Amino acid sequence: MVIWRALGPLVAVIAALNGSALGSTHLVPEEFATIQAAIDACAPGDSVSIARGTYTGSANVSLSIPPIGLVIVSREGREVTILDGERLRGGPVLIGMSEPRVVVKGLTIKRCTLGLWLEDTNPILSDLIFLENWPMYYGGCGGGIYCNDSSPTLTDVLFEANASPAGGGMCCGGFGRPEFARVQFVGNWAEGYGAGLSCFGEVIPTFSEVAFLDNLSGLYLAVAGHVELEGLEFMGNRLAVLARTDGPLIVPSVTIRDCLFDGNGRAVDFQAPGALSIESCNFAFGEDGWGAAAIAMRGGGQLTLTRSIVAFNENQFGVSWDGSGPAPVIECSDVFGG
Template sequence: FENQEDTLSVLSGLTIRHASEEAVWCDGASPLIRDCIFADGIRGITCRDAASPFIRSCTFRNNEFPDNYHQSGAGVGAGLYCIVGLDPGSGSNPVLDSCIFEDNRASRGAAIFTLQSSPILRNCLFRHNGYPGFQTLGGAIFVSGGEGPLVVNCTFYDNIASTGSAMALQLDAHAVLQNCLLAYNRVRTDTNAVIRCQDASSVDMSYSDVFGNANGNFVGCLSGMEGINGNFSADPLFCDTAAGNFGIRGHSPCVPHHPLNRSGQLIGAYGVTCDGPVWIVATDGDDITGTGTYQYPFATIQRGIDQCQTGDTVLLRAGTFSGVGNRQVSFGGKAVVVTSEYGYDSTIVDVDLASRAFEFTGGEDSLSVLHGLTIRGAAEAAVYCDGASPTIDNCRLCFNVAAIDLWNGSDAHIVDCRIDSNMVVGYNNATGVRCHFSSPVVERCWFEANASLSGGAVYTSGPSAQPVFAACLFVRNGYADFQTSHGAAVEAFNQSLPKLINCTMYGNQAVWGPAVHTQDANAELSYSVVAFNQEHAYPSEGPIQTLSPGDHVTLICS
């Protein structure tokens, strides 16, 4: 392709093998190349002089560009080679979507080599590229100068290099990686890394999992990035890499609902492809004759959980679930997901004034998940946790005496929930989230109209209670007419330290401290809005009150 062809020129459905140069040459042209295999040759595709083809669902396999081939010097880019033309601004910027690069070999950039070019790579797999003897620089990708590639939702696995097993950059080059998975890549020496930067080169990485790589994960030019911009290091739980299945399991940290994955989107090239069984529960099911299928569902949530092994899912059909087996439901320490088919508006767990709906007392962690349910009518708490830290995601908890009651190191992850209209007659702690010696992370939750005579949305107690509330809304908590004595939004006691970041506290009502009230405790508010809250007894003291000597509330940019 060298006559300025565009995407109306199509190469589709071909296998091209044993090319003695490149299988496809694009010089200043941008055709559409789809569903092709480039194998066992010198190189798959060369892009030169502003060539920007769209390459979709292609496989580059077992190509080798040897050193000094046609006196070319070091072998580069056995899969894809992107270079400038005579004009320094004529870099080649192809777009690759859902491609596979495996078992390619070259001295630099065994899969891809870019020179002053900026390809876009989406949903691609880079597997086992680079010479087995560690002679490669940049096992998967080598970037030389320029802005470099944008890499989104790609998986890098078992690529091999002397340094930069996933990527190497030189000559002030730059690359961006988003929602990528870099796992079990190999380098030769202890001083080298999965991504190597030289000559003032740099990488921006966000929402990516870097795990199990030789000589460390967040080292080299990734140093300091763990825990920043949503990056983390955790076992991605691949399905079966030996069989070529690079999908992930349903409880992988790379799935969108996992608490480590702050992007809310998939990390890596492939989603869940080997999830455990899904057990169906329906209001017209039967726990005796049912088999947990769509045709013969179970009748109760507890029956579904009892059937589960680690990684399984209990799926609730639309309807209202109540009675025995749908209250005081125990996960029994299992890492399973209980979710609805159509979201919390259509799937209700009604405890009907029994004590609790769900109990987590078996050391459950974030892989035990409640998702997409409305939970109402609990006489004690909709969700009770003692020494357990489940994930509660996209749920509505309403019309309970308390929504979530956390005890003794229950550091749950509570995200995208609506917690409203939980009330109790008489003096009690808050009716939204109670943190007794527990430090949950609560993100993007809506607290509204939660009240007791002595609290509202959130209660914290104990020196180990340091919960974080991020991007939450607290609105109109506390009884009207100032029947709530203090802490309509947040009340902190007994050496606890709640932290609120990017939160809004509006229209909460109490006699004292309608937004925040402390007693022998402290609190922190950062980048938050506290507006139009109403205090009855001492209006001059404002919406935040510290009761005990030595208490303080720290405000940062609020």
């Protein structure tokens, strides 16, 4: 009864997180020595409550999370509740859909060979940090999160200093509708494309208040469909946005609206026969040496630039067009200082 009183507010939060009826709460380390032991004891709809501390070893880091509507949550937040892979092991794995959805909240996942593996699943990921997760092998995609055929919802998540051949922060492939709200990609690295976030195939992401800061490259889109980027910030990236075709069926079209591009190398590189619409955006202080233009059109696509400013960039051109496809349409915009 004493424990129930102490955890009463937490239990209410857990129930609200995934919309489930209240199940049992399993305490780590008070009742279970490891996080995996607590997960294994869960019935559908149960919760695992983790005390502050740094957790190491396979039974605390390389977790197998069943798709049974679990809530895995820290008691004191992500800054003080850390799963440390010690550069030796991968992080949690979640395979399979569930309703209510699995919730993971309030953790730092760091120094794993892969931070989180999502396969055919739809979790809610909230208040998380993915820090310095690097693969031990060359190949693959995703340092912080690898996401295949999945539609996670990410809120208040930070990806920092992760690395991978592609998708250093996060990689999404197959089919999916991932949602990003108040997510930051900071200082991530990739050998190929999308050091912050890479999306491939039939993945159509949605964004709200998302920032790409100081990544080797920011966002990579090789998707079959239309993606809207609204209200995003791209600052200090070597390449902010790259959209390209990947075969005859993978042709992206992109709308960029109310976004800020500041201090990047090349801001937007569009290499596809689809449509690129840029509305009410600012492109400023691009750095020379990382691309000949702030906005580059290659591959036959159609650019429409409206109510935007492209100014004070050190690139050779504010806007460049390789001559393939229709000529760019520029309306009510200022392009100068290049």
